[in-house]
Amino acid sequence: MKLGLVVDLDVCVGCHACAVSCKQWNTSGTTGPLTDYAPYDEDPSGVWFNRVRHFEVGDFPNSKTVNMPMSCMHCEQADCVDVCPTGASYKRAEDGIVLIDQDKCMGCNYCSWACPYGARELDRDTGTMKKCTLCVDRIYDESLNEIDRQPSCVITCPAHARHFGDFDDPNSNVSTLVRERGGHQLMPELGYSPTNHYLPPRIMKPQQTAETPRKSLISSVKDWVNQSVAR
Amino acid sequence: MHPAFSVIAFTVSSGAGFGLYMLLVMAHVFGFLTMERGTIITATILAMVLIIAGLLSSTQHLANPKNAWRAFFRFRTSWLSREGVFAVLFFPFAMLYLLGVFLSDTGSIGFFTKLMGLFGVMLAFATLFSQGMIYGCLKTIKQWNTPLTPTNYILLAFATGALLFNLLLAMNGHESLGMMGGITLGLIFIAMIAKGIYYFWIRTPSSSSINTATGFARGKVRLLDVGHTAGTFLTEEFGYKTAKGQLNILKVVVFACGFFIPFLLTTFMVVGASAAVFSALLAFVVAMVGITAERWLFFAEARHVVNLYHGAQRT
Numbered sequence A: 001m002k003l004g005l006v007v008d009l010d011v012c013v014g015c016h017a018c019a020v021s022c023k024q025w026n027t028s029g030t031t032g033p034l035t036d037y038a039p040y041d042e043d044p045s046g047v048w049f050n051r052v053r054h055f056e057v058g059d060f061p062n063s064k065t066v067n068m069p070m071s072c073m074h075c076e077q078a079d080c081v082d083v084c085p086t087g088a089s090y091k092r093a094e095d096g097i098v099l100i101d102q103d104k105c106m107g108c109n110y111c112s113w114a115c116p117y118g119a120r121e122l123d124r125d126t127g128t129m130k131k132c133t134l135c136v137d138r139i140y141d142e143s144l145n146e147i148d149r150q151p152s153c154v155i156t157c158p159a160h161a162r163h164f165g166d167f168d169d170p171n172s173n174v175s176t177l178v179r180e181r182g183g184h185q186l187m188p189e190l191g192y193s194p195t196n197h198y199l200p201p202r203i204m205k206p207q208q209t210a211e212t213p214r215k216s217l218i219s220s221v222k223d224w225v226n227q228s229v230a231r
Numbered sequence B: 001m002h003p004a005f006s007v008i009a010f011t012v013s014s015g016a017g018f019g020l021y022m023l024l025v026m027a028h029v030f031g032f033l034t035m036e037r038g039t040i041i042t043a044t045i046l047a048m049v050l051i052i053a054g055l056l057s058s059t060q061h062l063a064n065p066k067n068a069w070r071a072f073f074r075f076r077t078s079w080l081s082r083e084g085v086f087a088v089l090f091f092p093f094a095m096l097y098l099l100g101v102f103l104s105d106t107g108s109i110g111f112f113t114k115l116m117g118l119f120g121v122m123l124a125f126a127t128l129f130s131q132g133m134i135y136g137c138l139k140t141i142k143q144w145n146t147p148l149t150p151t152n153y154i155l156l157a158f159a160t161g162a163l164l165f166n167l168l169l170a171m172n173g174h175e176s177l178g179m180m181g182g183i184t185l186g187l188i189f190i191a192m193i194a195k196g197i198y199y200f201w202i203r204t205p206s207s208s209s210i211n212t213a214t215g216f217a218r219g220k221v222r223l224l225d226v227g228h229t230a231g232t233f234l235t236e237e238f239g240y241k242t243a244k245g246q247l248n249i250l251k252v253v254v255f256a257c258g259f260f261i262p263f264l265l266t267t268f269m270v271v272g273a274s275a276a277v278f279s280a281l282l283a284f285v286v287a288m289v290g291i292t293a294e295r296w297l298f299f300a301e302a303r304h305v306v307n308l309y310h311g312a313q314r315t
């Protein structure tokens, strides 16, 4: 199995619900807590597994806002695992999930340097590295209903922009989406072969907003007359 | 990249230590310098002290040092692990060599001690190479991902080690100072050329851009909002920025203090032997300042690709 996510950039509205629900679920999960430093102060900071960035693609009027949630891509060629000197970072053979053993990590930050996607964050409180677990403590939990055996972010997304599945199975929901919608990976040139894919926005006709077409001479004269009469 | 003082101190100090050890043992074993037993013993101990000081300083940057002992177990894949293993393996051989010299009364040693010394040299070299590869193997940082990185680490270790060796020889009023001085000049010169090539090379941008990072290759992509309202681990660790002017000033410091002044002082030491100790000391101290600046720049100029998600157009 090769488990991962597909994020539909066409429908993601950038609400950060996935990031918040991830934080809520995982702070009491296997690699929790996701420590917050000074949460009620002027300069709050803390550990997140999922962060949403907002981009503008293209130039007005052919531009589009693209919201891009990013978490661990569970790369096939995960250099973060290779560089880890303690063996705390590992990739599971059975489903490809990349995890960090909190009991082995020495907090050297090296793996976070090797990750191109900013998926790994050090928890200053516990002194260990933390990252997305693909909700490994939930997707196999047989006490949950079948529908709930998915990562927290996927269930939460109000726009249904997130999909979870097995990329090894060519007929799975995620493989089909990637095939039909031309899903792509981020920074493929680095060769990490990330499992997570992103579906590009559908191409639409640009909608006219600010600029309106030039008026004809007759209608300009009419407007002018109307204005003068009203005065 | 954020320059961590503990890591800079580690590489500078252990580099000089390994460089000194390698030059000393090769000079001794192959006999191209004649030295007294006392000089050899002092130099070996000094080298080991520098390396230990460096190793201790490197553990300072660990957030969870109680697990540091586990760092030796991923030798097969991790350069950081390899560096640790080589550095630790170095000590028994260096100790045996030291013991051999200590037990001899004139400093002339037998085959076994020579062999131990040379094994130490190989391990010192392997440690320095691994140290460079820790940075060199990262595909995420173009400014590091080059064979020039380990090359520079090794060459600078030799150059600083040679300067320190000169100082010790000068303090003992040695007649082979001229020979070692000549070798030092050569080492400084090669290190300077390699560093110059590196600075020239890192000016070309990497293949990753905001377009490949987001996957939109057909149009202009700009960041509208980073999504966080305060600093994060990522901005602290990777978002380090210095003014261009400051970087250029530091480059002048690197070339002046790291290479130029030590080169002149060493020449002076070889020619005008009267103030040899003073010149050698000054050369070493000035070089340490220059090489610290060089290490600081090595971090400050490295741009991690994650910055593409924080507004950079290229790295």
Ligand code: SF4
Binding pocket: A071, A072, A073, A074, A075, A078, A079, A080, A081, A098, A114, A115, A116, A117, A118, A119, A120, A131, A192, A194
């Ligand atoms: S996204 Fe980063 S942390 Fe996750 S597997 Fe890839 S390299 Fe490792």
Ligand code: SF4
Binding pocket: A083, A084, A085, A086, A087, A088, A089, A100, A104, A105, A106, A107, A108, A109, A110, A111, A112, A128, A129
């Ligand atoms: S921070 Fe922890 S998981 Fe990351 S490389 Fe260091 S020991 Fe491994």
